[in-house]
Amino acid sequence: MVSPATSRLAASLRPLSPPGKSRFDRRLAKILTHAINVFYEKGYEGASMRDLSRTSGMSLAGMYHYFESKEKLLFLIQKHTFTTIVDELREKLVSAGDPEERIRILILNHLEYFLANQKAMKVLSHEDEVLKNGFGAEVRAVKREYYRICIGLLEDFKRASRLTFSPRVAVMSLFGMMNWIYTWYNPRVDGDAAKLAGEMGDIFLRGIRNGKNAKKAARVN
Amino acid sequence: MVSPATSRLAASLRPLSPPGKSRFDRRLAKILTHAINVFYEKGYEGASMRDLSRTSGMSLAGMYHYFESKEKLLFLIQKHTFTTIVDELREKLVSAGDPEERIRILILNHLEYFLANQKAMKVLSHEDEVLKNGFGAEVRAVKREYYRICIGLLEDFKRASRLTFSPRVAVMSLFGMMNWIYTWYNPRVDGDAAKLAGEMGDIFLRGIRNGKNAKKAARVN
Numbered sequence: 001m002v003s004p005a006t007s008r009l010a011a012s013l014r015p016l017s018p019p020g021k022s023r024f025d026r027r028l029a030k031i032l033t034h035a036i037n038v039f040y041e042k043g044y045e046g047a048s049m050r051d052l053s054r055t056s057g058m059s060l061a062g063m064y065h066y067f068e069s070k071e072k073l074l075f076l077i078q079k080h081t082f083t084t085i086v087d088e089l090r091e092k093l094v095s096a097g098d099p100e101e102r103i104r105i106l107i108l109n110h111l112e113y114f115l116a117n118q119k120a121m122k123v124l125s126h127e128d129e130v131l132k133n134g135f136g137a138e139v140r141a142v143k144r145e146y147y148r149i150c151i152g153l154l155e156d157f158k159r160a161s162r163l164t165f166s167p168r169v170a171v172m173s174l175f176g177m178m179n180w181i182y183t184w185y186n187p188r189v190d191g192d193a194a195k196l197a198g199e200m201g202d203i204f205l206r207g208i209r210n211g212k213n214a215k216k217a218a219r220v221n
Numbered sequence: 222m223v224s225p226a227t228s229r230l231a232a233s234l235r236p237l238s239p240p241g242k243s244r245f246d247r248r249l250a251k252i253l254t255h256a257i258n259v260f261y262e263k264g265y266e267g268a269s270m271r272d273l274s275r276t277s278g279m280s281l282a283g284m285y286h287y288f289e290s291k292e293k294l295l296f297l298i299q300k301h302t303f304t305t306i307v308d309e310l311r312e313k314l315v316s317a318g319d320p321e322e323r324i325r326i327l328i329l330n331h332l333e334y335f336l337a338n339q340k341a342m343k344v345l346s347h348e349d350e351v352l353k354n355g356f357g358a359e360v361r362a363v364k365r366e367y368y369r370i371c372i373g374l375l376e377d378f379k380r381a382s383r384l385t386f387s388p389r390v391a392v393m394s395l396f397g398m399m400n401w402i403y404t405w406y407n408p409r410v411d412g413d414a415a416k417l418a419g420e421m422g423d424i425f426l427r428g429i430r431n432g433k434n435a436k437k438a439a440r441v442n
Contacts, residue, residue: 043347046266126264126347128404169420172405173398180397183349190390199390207428 031056032080035073040119044074044127074127075135081120082142085113089149099157100205106153107204108197110178115185115193122182147171154208165208174204252277253301256294261340265295265348295348296356302341303363306334310370320378321426327374328425329418331399336406336414343403368392375429386429395425 034056038047049070053060067073089109096102114121131139154167177200190196255277259268270291274281288294310330317323335342352360375388398421411417 043264043266045264125404165424166420169411169417170424172401173421173424175405176397176399176401177394178397180393180400183346184393196390199387200394203386203391203394203425203428205428206430207424207426209427 028076029080031058032073032077035070036077036120036123039074039077039123039127044070044123044130071131071135074123075131075139077120078124078127078131078139079142081113081117081124082139082146085110086142086146086149088113089146093149099153099160102153103157103205104197104201106150107174107178107201108193111181111193111197111200114178114181115187115196118182118185121179125179125182150174157208161209163208170204170208174200177204249297250301252279253294253298256291257298257341257344260295260298260344260348265291265344265351292352292356295344296352296360298341299345299348299352299360300363302334302338302345303360303367306331307363307367307370309334310367314370320374320381323374324378324426325418325422327371328395328399328422329414332402332414332418332421335399335402336408336417339403339406342400346400346403371395378429382430384429391425391429395421398425 035052038051038055041047042051047070049063050060052067052070052073053063056063058066067076089106092105092109093102096105150171151167154171157163158165158167181196185196256273259272259276262268263272268291270284271281273288273291273294274284277284279287288297310327313326313330314323317326371392372388375392378384379386379388402417406417
């Protein structure tokens with residue numbers, strides 16, 4: 001029942017390394033994609049390991065052996081998604097310019113990943129509080145890291161332009177603008193990630209830029 | 222098994238009038254509140270009529286007799302929520318002033334309802350696409366009406382200030398900012414609806430105001 005392929009897959013899962021580009025990582029990514037589809041269609045609570053096994057083509061015993069529980073599958077999906085977004089953002093920020101430009105990179109990076117992985121993003125939004133204990137703590141740590149990077153970008157912008165907005169409300173408003181997309185996005189009407197990122201970036205950056213101090217700064221200079 | 226009270230409740234449910242303030246409307250509202258709690262805790266897919274009956278204190282047979290299905294309960298929750306938000310907004314807009322003021326009223330109305338009914342709003346966000354056929358169509362009609370009112374407010378503002386933003390992206394960005402709150406709102410850190418509505422209103426209104434045409438208009442005047 002346990003093929004050499006799934007055995008190697010298991011090896012690549014323990015310890016859980018961030019998915020890279022090996023054959024087994026690709027196999028893992030494929031199973032996670034199937035799991036995302038099932039959670040997307042049935043919701044996490046409504047999905048069973050049997051559904052997950054049927055859809056991914058792995059035997060039920062194999063599913064239990066390698067993934068232990070649907071909780072672990074949800075954990076792998078969440079960890080994989082947030083780690084990928086954070087890694088890609090870091091990479092793009094290495095060579096990036098001024099504070100405004102860096103916030104625009106954050107928005108584009110988020111929307112590009114989001115629109116390319118809409119089902120995953122819906123599953124993440126909906127099952128945000130399901131994971132408990134170690135799994136939950138590990139995912140929260142990656143999310144906190146992402147939040148910390150984003151707050152840092154906003155604080156750099158705030159300092160550089162002498163503004164007064166609350167970085168917390170601003171960053172959560174921005175996440176809301178971006179994450180809500182899965183309820184309304186229509187590629188034929190709304191265009192691609194770059195177009196949307198431009199429009200949302202305009203609204204957001206103008207919105208936080210023109211605070212009281214911005215007016216004061218404009219008068220002083 | 223069917224008490225006079227539940228029989229009168231049933232009478233008040235058919236035809237389904239928007240909840241008002243009668244004794245039976247209050248009873249209905251109470252059962253809906255229990256149902257919201259169950260859907261909130263277990264998700265719609267994970268909740269059973271048995272859970273709903275246990276929590277609300279109505280017999281299982283009574284639940285089936287008066288509510289028919291959990292789908293109908295979700296329908297009542299969605300319809301009640303959106304109808305209330307739309308009715309309250311309309312009422313507040315009757316005497317409201319300039320286009321900016323009217324958008325601020327929309328934001329405050331949405332956030333006030335939202336923060337007072339956070340569990341309901343999470344259930345609505347998560348179970349957005351569950352309802353099919355007649356139930357789904359009826360809820361979509363109320364939501365479309367709300368969307369239409371909001372787009373109208375943005376278009377009035379756009380015309381009055383000669384701006385160029387896309388009302389669709391703008392209104393969906395605003396909904397995202399407001400609806401995402403259930404994932405992060407902490408009353409001790411973030412204050413009440415009025416404070417948040419002020420901050421989000423500032424970000425949003427400045428964000429849509431300072432488009433290309435705003436600059437042009439400023440030069441012309």
